[in-house]
Amino acid sequence: MTGSDFGAGRMPWIWFAVAAVALLGLPLVARTDTPALLAIWCLFALSLGLMWGYAGILSFGHAAYYGLGAYTFAVASFNIPDTTVPLLLAIAVPAVVAAVIGAMMFYGRISDVYLGVITLVVTLILNRFMNATAGDAYRIGNARLGGFNGMPAFPTLNVPGDPAAAIYGDGLYYVIAVSLLLAYLLARWILTSDFGRILIGIRENEQRMELLGYNVPAYKTAIFTISAGMAGLAGCFFANYAEIVTPGVFSLGQTAEVLIWVIVGGLGTLIGPILGAVVLGVLKLELGRQQLIDNSLVLGAILILVVLFIPNGFVPFFMQWRRRLARMQAQRRRVGGVRRRRLAMPDAEA
Amino acid sequence: MDYAAVVVLDIVYLIAFLVLISAGLAVVFGMMRVINLAHGEFVMLGGYATISCANHGINIYLAMLVIAPIVVGVIGLVVERLIVRFLYGRMIDTMLATWGLSLLLIGLVTLIFGNTAMSIPAPISGYAIGRFQMGGYNLFIIAITALMVFALWMVLRYTRVGLIARGAMQSPEVVASLGYNPSTVYMLTFTAGAALSGLAGGILAPLTGLLPSVGGIYIAQAFITVITGGAAVIAGTLTAAALFGTVDQLVAFASTPVIGELALLILAIVLLRLMPQGITGRFFRNST
Numbered sequence: 001m002t003g004s005d006f007g008a009g010r011m012p013w014i015w016f017a018v019a020a021v022a023l024l025g026l027p028l029v030a031r032t033d034t035p036a037l038l039a040i041w042c043l044f045a046l047s048l049g050l051m052w053g054y055a056g057i058l059s060f061g062h063a064a065y066y067g068l069g070a071y072t073f074a075v076a077s078f079n080i081p082d083t084t085v086p087l088l089l090a091i092a093v094p095a096v097v098a099a100v101i102g103a104m105m106f107y108g109r110i111s112d113v114y115l116g117v118i119t120l121v122v123t124l125i126l127n128r129f130m131n132a133t134a135g136d137a138y139r140i141g142n143a144r145l146g147g148f149n150g151m152p153a154f155p156t157l158n159v160p161g162d163p164a165a166a167i168y169g170d171g172l173y174y175v176i177a178v179s180l181l182l183a184y185l186l187a188r189w190i191l192t193s194d195f196g197r198i199l200i201g202i203r204e205n206e207q208r209m210e211l212l213g214y215n216v217p218a219y220k221t222a223i224f225t226i227s228a229g230m231a232g233l234a235g236c237f238f239a240n241y242a243e244i245v246t247p248g249v250f251s252l253g254q255t256a257e258v259l260i261w262v263i264v265g266g267l268g269t270l271i272g273p274i275l276g277a278v279v280l281g282v283l284k285l286e287l288g289r290q291q292l293i294d295n296s297l298v299l300g301a302i303l304i305l306v307v308l309f310i311p312n313g314f315v316p317f318f319m320q321w322r323r324r325l326a327r328m329q330a331q332r333r334r335v336g337g338v339r340r341r342r343l344a345m346p347d348a349e350a
Numbered sequence: 351m352d353y354a355a356v357v358v359l360d361i362v363y364l365i366a367f368l369v370l371i372s373a374g375l376a377v378v379f380g381m382m383r384v385i386n387l388a389h390g391e392f393v394m395l396g397g398y399a400t401i402s403c404a405n406h407g408i409n410i411y412l413a414m415l416v417i418a419p420i421v422v423g424v425i426g427l428v429v430e431r432l433i434v435r436f437l438y439g440r441m442i443d444t445m446l447a448t449w450g451l452s453l454l455l456i457g458l459v460t461l462i463f464g465n466t467a468m469s470i471p472a473p474i475s476g477y478a479i480g481r482f483q484m485g486g487y488n489l490f491i492i493a494i495t496a497l498m499v500f501a502l503w504m505v506l507r508y509t510r511v512g513l514i515a516r517g518a519m520q521s522p523e524v525v526a527s528l529g530y531n532p533s534t535v536y537m538l539t540f541t542a543g544a545a546l547s548g549l550a551g552g553i554l555a556p557l558t559g560l561l562p563s564v565g566g567i568y569i570a571q572a573f574i575t576v577i578t579g580g581a582a583v584i585a586g587t588l589t590a591a592a593l594f595g596t597v598d599q600l601v602a603f604a605s606t607p608v609i610g611e612l613a614l615l616i617l618a619i620v621l622l623r624l625m626p627q628g629i630t631g632r633f634f635r636n637s638t
Contacts (some may be wrong), residue, residue, distance in 0.1 A: 121574060295463060296460075298457070
């Protein structure tokens, strides 16, 4: 694709350090409500960006795994007092579901478009089902699914081993921020490993990778599973942040939003989806403050314009410009050099 | 006996409903291999056009059968020229751009009409089968859908326009070398698809009521009907709608409507896994 940030290669560790210090130092200077929410969205966008940008798998229903993470945590935390276990379940359950659905799709050699439809339908199934779970009949252990109204008042995260010590406010922010940094490192590590290089190969030419002897469906299923687990963790954090889970986590709007963050930020980069989530997330929160212009109006217009004019997103677009600029400068230097030499030649003769 | 009649009528109605909401999408997907994710919003716009006209005193049948298709057809024409035509051959990008369009249209309609439900009463009253009260308007929908499918089939099969459209679908190069501009053919096909969506929206408006987000209800069902049907526009849509409509209603009668809808969606996933080219990719290959 753009070939700019090919997944492997050098990584500007200095930028990572700066970002880490800024993220972890933030609570010292500002309130953490909004940054916590933005960090959750970043994690969600990162999960889709990893899969879509590097393996070329576009899920039109990534909200399914985000929502599953949220619901899994809520249901499990009603039943297990120490919420460390629900946290792990909130990663494991979406990952297992994704592994099953992914294996079904990838071993069935289903093409891009049908993959989009199936992932979308899975999200819709979950949305319809959760909306219909009002009443006492729908309960898992102590947890009532609650239908359209969702599940409020579940025990939130606590310090591992001590159910009485709840994590909230700045503490929750630190947990989310550290998780985001770790998820980024995990993604970086995947991309520099053989596994990541094979994924990029699959994105570029699936048939060739197959002929080289790689088991393409297995690799695709693996990255789908990892991505779903990451999305599930984001969903779990969202549940803890909002302290309520509703079927809205499975909505079309949720699934469209994350997709737009990723494509606007940039495909084939890790920082693109993160920046996309931050910028568009702030925009969403700001638009939520007024009544005149609807968030979906703005997001829709942005998506159309990006697909038409910068189909790879902003970060690859700017990288391309920087490279072109550097090339032009290099050319100018070379031309200047030649001219100097020519000017120097008569001198040498003289 | 009465109960059996009610069940059968409800199944036929659901099949007609699925065909009606899928027709516009099927024409665009079958002819042009373009998946229009704003299809649900086209249906929604048809509904708003109908209700606005009816509220201004225009005859409701005129509004739903004539004005709604024209309004949405024109919108489709504009969309094709401004957005879709740049993306032919890039299926995923088309899906993304039309999803953006879908959000944009929802936002625009919310801006204009507000986020409140609008409705008009159905112009045909109900009737009774034994002790069951039935909606008379459902029969009207079944009749109109049958008429629409028949007309579509006649146009595609027996007219010159239909011949050119089918030719452009099979091989744009040959059609171009015979002197027809494929770009114009695509433009008109997309417009026709949008008009069919508008018709569906107009006819369904009295039944469902309207919200700016109502398109989301239709899009999933229309989508899976068309994709499962496969490339043949009419045969595919009819077989898929018949299958889904029957399964959905039978399950719904045995349990609840929500379970029926879930059964439909799960069946769709299984079918897509077994037949990625759709039903008409495997059976009835040479149909329209």
